[in-house]
Amino acid sequence: MPSIDPRSLVSSFSRALTSFQSSPDAFRILCTLPHTSNVPAPRRPVRPVRDLVILDSSFNPPTLAHASMARSALGNQQEQKRLMLLLSVNNADKAPKPASFPIRLCMMEAMGRELLEEGLEIDVAVTTMPFFHDKAKAVIESGFYASEDGQQPTQTFLAGFDTIVRIFNPKYYSEGIQSALGPFFKGAKVRVTTRPDETWGGVEEQRGWLTAERVRDVGGDETWVERVEMVQGREGDEDVSSSRVREIVKSGEGSLDGLVGEEVKGWVEREALYRDVKDSSL
Numbered sequence: 301m302p303s304i305d306p307r308s309l310v311s312s313f314s315r316a317l318t319s320f321q322s323s324p325d326a327f328r329i330l331c332t333l334p335h336t337s338n339v340p341a342p343r344r345p346v347r348p349v350r351d352l353v354i355l356d357s358s359f360n361p362p363t364l365a366h367a368s369m370a371r372s373a374l375g376n377q378q379e380q381k382r383l384m385l386l387l388s389v390n391n392a393d394k395a396p397k398p399a400s401f402p403i404r405l406c407m408m409e410a411m412g413r414e415l416l417e418e419g420l421e422i423d424v425a426v427t428t429m430p431f432f433h434d435k436a437k438a439v440i441e442s443g444f445y446a447s448e449d450g451q452q453p454t455q456t457f458l459a460g461f462d463t464i465v466r467i468f469n470p471k472y473y474s475e476g477i478q479s480a481l482g483p484f485f486k487g488a489k490v491r492v493t494t495r496p497d498e499t500w501g502g503v504e505e506q507r508g509w510l511t512a513e514r515v516r517d518v519g520g521d522e523t524w525v526e527r528v529e530m531v532q533g534r535e536g537d538e539d540v541s542s543s544r545v546r547e548i549v550k551s552g553e554g555s556l557d558g559l560v561g562e563e564v565k566g567w568v569e570r571e572a573l574y575r576d577v578k579d580s581s582l
Contacts (some may be wrong), residue, residue, distance in 0.1 A: 301334040301413070306406065306570065312340050313405040317389065317426065326428050327438035329384075330405065333412045333422040340409070342423065342444075349445050349453040350380035356435065356457060358542070359387055359404045361568060362411040363560050365533070365540040369458045369493050370415055372531065382445070382453070383422045385412055386435065390428045398546070399573050401426075410563035432457050432467060433484035440487070455488040461506045462499075464492045464528065468510070470518045477519045485527045493533045503532055549574040 304312075316330045331340035353373045357366060362385075374381055385408045389401050399407070405424060412422040429435045436455050439445070445453050459467075466472065467490065473480040494506040507530045512522035540559050548554040549568060556565050568574065 301416075302336070302338045304335065304338050304340065306567075308338070309340065309406050309409065310402050313402040313409075316340075317401055317405070320426055321389070325442075327425065327435070327442050328427075329423045329425045329442075329444060331409065331424050333409070333424070334416055340424075343421070344444060345382060345421070348380065348447045348451070349382045351456055352382050352384060352439070352445055352453040353456045354384045354386055354435075354439075354458065356386040356388070356432070356459075359385070359408050359411075360399055360542050361404070361407050361545055361560060361564050361573070363540050363542055363545060363564075364558065365537040367411055367415060367561065368534045368537055369491075372493075372534070373456060373458055373491055374420070379419055381420070383412075383415065383420065384425050384439075385422065386425050386427060388428070388430060388435075389426050390430055399571070403567065403571055403573070407564050407567045410567060411561060414561045414563055431472060431480075432459075432488070432490070433480045436484050436488045452487060457488060457490050459490055459492050461492055461494055461497075461509075464490060464510065465500070468515060468518055468520065478521070481520060481524060485521075485524045489527045489529065491529045491531060493531055493537075495533050495538050497538075506530070546574040550576065 313330065320328045329342040332343035336343070353370065355366060355370050359366070370383055374383060387401065387404060387408065405426075408424050412424060415422060427435050427438055429438050439455065440452055467481070470477045494503045496502045500506050500509070510525055510528055510530070512525050515522050515524055545556060545559050545568070548556060548559070556568065560568065
């Protein structure tokens, strides 16, 4: 796979992002891995994609926990799967801190290269849509993954437990939860990685949270529960987070080993990210 100079990569993503922001598009793939030239570019699937695995995050920065979620979801059946690393840039005009969107895209590309295995293709993409159901619709409407007969792959969104709690909160759906999530769950699934914390309790408590009764109570369809898979995170990942990376860098105490991959670590150090700035998850 061709190697791309870091400065060239930043410039390329900056131009691509500017083009996207000035367009009416809600979703765009900026590049596909592995690269086939020294200019990052998207590449449509040459064979049907059965399952599109979507890791949607702020990637500020991408961590080994992100990578672990992706590897676990891809499993051993990678021939008909494709991975998308998706960054929401709906706040692009607010100059997000502490890592700019082009730099985050570079770190996503770096993590993607570390995830590559024989036969796997990975897309680095952006969207202006804030919610999963809107993102899923935008991906379908792009037509990028449609087969010759118009079939779309099943979308599998990877999420943490706090995200699934928000998904089933009706306050986020002005059009009504049925109108929003009904079409979503017809073509998409959510794979939730449990992670013990003070707010939501241990793994078993989190596994037991989503019930048919709870979904009915918020006005949803109880069959949606079958479209949500709960899996336990890799041992040790409960201590890995983007916020912890930012805290360690800002304090100057501790190591990033075991938190981010070597390529991402290189970006954090080279760009002097997360030093002397207020914490931000944007």
